[in-house]
Amino acid sequence: MGRRLTSSSASSSKKGGRPWGRIALYALAGIAVVVTLGQTFTGLFEDVAQISSALDDLQERTGLDIVSVSDHFQPWRHKGGHAPNALVWLGALAAETERVVMGTSVLTPTLRYNPSIIAQAFGTLGALAPGRVFLGVGTGESLNETPATGGEFPGAKERRRRLAEAVTLIEQLWTEDRVDFKGDYYEAVRATIYDKPENPVPIFMAASGPLAAKLAGRRGDGFISTSGKDPELYKELIANLNEGAEKAERDPAAIRKMIEIKVSYDRDAEFALESCKPWAALGLTHDQKAGIDDPIEMERVADEHADQAHKRFIVTDDCDSVIEKVLPYVELGFEDLVLHAPGHDQKRFLDQFGADVLPTLREEAGKRAMGLGRTRLASAEA
Numbered sequence: 001m002g003r004r005l006t007s008s009s010a011s012s013s014k015k016g017g018r019p020w021g022r023i024a025l026y027a028l029a030g031i032a033v034v035v036t037l038g039q040t041f042t043g044l045f046e047d048v049a050q051i052s053s054a055l056d057d058l059q060e061r062t063g064l065d066i067v068s069v070s071d072h073f074q075p076w077r078h079k080g081g082h083a084p085n086a087l088v089w090l091g092a093l094a095a096e097t098e099r100v101v102m103g104t105s106v107l108t109p110t111l112r113y114n115p116s117i118i119a120q121a122f123g124t125l126g127a128l129a130p131g132r133v134f135l136g137v138g139t140g141e142s143l144n145e146t147p148a149t150g151g152e153f154p155g156a157k158e159r160r161r162r163l164a165e166a167v168t169l170i171e172q173l174w175t176e177d178r179v180d181f182k183g184d185y186y187e188a189v190r191a192t193i194y195d196k197p198e199n200p201v202p203i204f205m206a207a208s209g210p211l212a213a214k215l216a217g218r219r220g221d222g223f224i225s226t227s228g229k230d231p232e233l234y235k236e237l238i239a240n241l242n243e244g245a246e247k248a249e250r251d252p253a254a255i256r257k258m259i260e261i262k263v264s265y266d267r268d269a270e271f272a273l274e275s276c277k278p279w280a281a282l283g284l285t286h287d288q289k290a291g292i293d294d295p296i297e298m299e300r301v302a303d304e305h306a307d308q309a310h311k312r313f314i315v316t317d318d319c320d321s322v323i324e325k326v327l328p329y330v331e332l333g334f335e336d337l338v339l340h341a342p343g344h345d346q347k348r349f350l351d352q353f354g355a356d357v358l359p360t361l362r363e364e365a366g367k368r369a370m371g372l373g374r375t376r377l378a379s380a381e382a
Helices: 048-062 086-096 115-128 142-149 156-175 210-219 231-247 269-274 277-283 295-304 306-312 319-332 346-356 358-371
Strands: 030-033 036-042 066-069 101-104 133-137 179-182 187-191 203-206 222-226 256-265 314-316 336-340
Touching: 066 086, 066 336, 086 101, 086 115, 115 133, 115 156, 133 156, 133 222, 156 179, 156 187, 156 203, 156 210, 203 210, 210 222, 210 231, 222 231, 231 256, 231 319, 256 269, 256 319, 256 346, 269 314, 277 295, 277 306, 295 306, 314 319, 319 336, 319 358, 346 358
Parallel strands: 036 336, 066 101, 101 133, 133 203, 203 222, 222 256, 256 314, 256 336
Antiparallel strands: 030 036, 030 336, 179 187
16 A cells, blocks of 8 residues: 555656646546546547547646546447557557556456456556556446356455455555465466566545445545435445545545546537437446446447436536536545546537636636645645
C-alpha cells in the first residue's frame, strides 16, 4: 500500500505527488469526462484511431490529467460497437503522452485474465510511464467473461473472493522477488515480474454494493463508483468503505475516491437527449440485464427500453445545471470525477464541454473540496 500516482507536468503541485485539484481524463470502453476532472473513452462507438485523435486534441486544449479506459471483451451493442484491448491501448497511450495519469476503470483480473499476467502487464506499463499508472479492478460481468472462456459466470460471493485473492497475488508479484503462491483459485510457482516500477502501481477497486465496498476499504488504494443512482447508496458505500478500512487498521481518508459521472451536455438540448439512446443498457434494472452475455441480446433488450436511456445521465444544454448536479458528488467525498459522454460525436462534446463547462466546473469543484476541508487538493492552477 502507500502507492502514489504522479504527473510529470510542470503544474504538478509536488514532485512525486498526484495532480489533485486539476482536471482528470478518464477513458471507459466510448468516451466519458472528470476535483481531478476527466474524460472516458469506452470504445463503444469510437474506433481506436478516433479515440487517440480526440485524446491528443483534448490534452492540449483542456489540460485534463487522468485517462481511464474500461477493459471490455465485448461492447453492450453489437451494431457499431467497439471493444479495444485496454492493455494495448494503454501501452500506446503511454508512448504518446508525457504527463497524463492512465489506468483501467475497470478490468477484471480473475476470469479471462490470470492475475499474474495482469501483474506483468501493469508492471511493464508502470515501468514505461512511472508514476502515471493505476490499475482499476472489479468483479466483472458475464458479457465480457463468458464468451471469452466458455465457462460459467460465478456468483457475486465467489467473484469477490477471486478478486481479493487476485489482488493479493498481484501485490506479491510487485513487491517480492520470487513468488510461490497457492490460493483457492490461483497459483504461482517461482514467479518473478522482472519489469516493474520502483513504486508499485496503485490498485483502485470498483464497488456497487456494501460487501464490495468493504473489500475496497480493506485492500484498495482507491475506490471507483458510477453516478446516477440514489444518493443514499453512495453514503452507504462510503460508510462501508470506511468500515472495511478501519477493520483492517487502515486510514479511510487515504483511500482515493473516483466516480464516473454520466453527462450528456450539448448546446442543443434535443441532441443531448438523443445521444443517450445508444446507452439504453445503462437504464436497465439488474433483473433485466442479469445473465446476458451476448451483445446482440443486450442491444435488443436495451432498445426495448430506449425511453429509459437518459435516466442515468445529466442531460442538459445549461452549463450551470451540469455544475449544480456534479458538485454533490464532491460533497459526498469523491475526489476524482470522471465524466462520461454518451454520443457518437465525441469531438463535438469535447469542444462544447471544454469551452462551456470545464473551466468553471474545475474552479467550483476545487472550491467546494477545499471548503469541505480536503486540504490535500491543490487549487485548479496549482
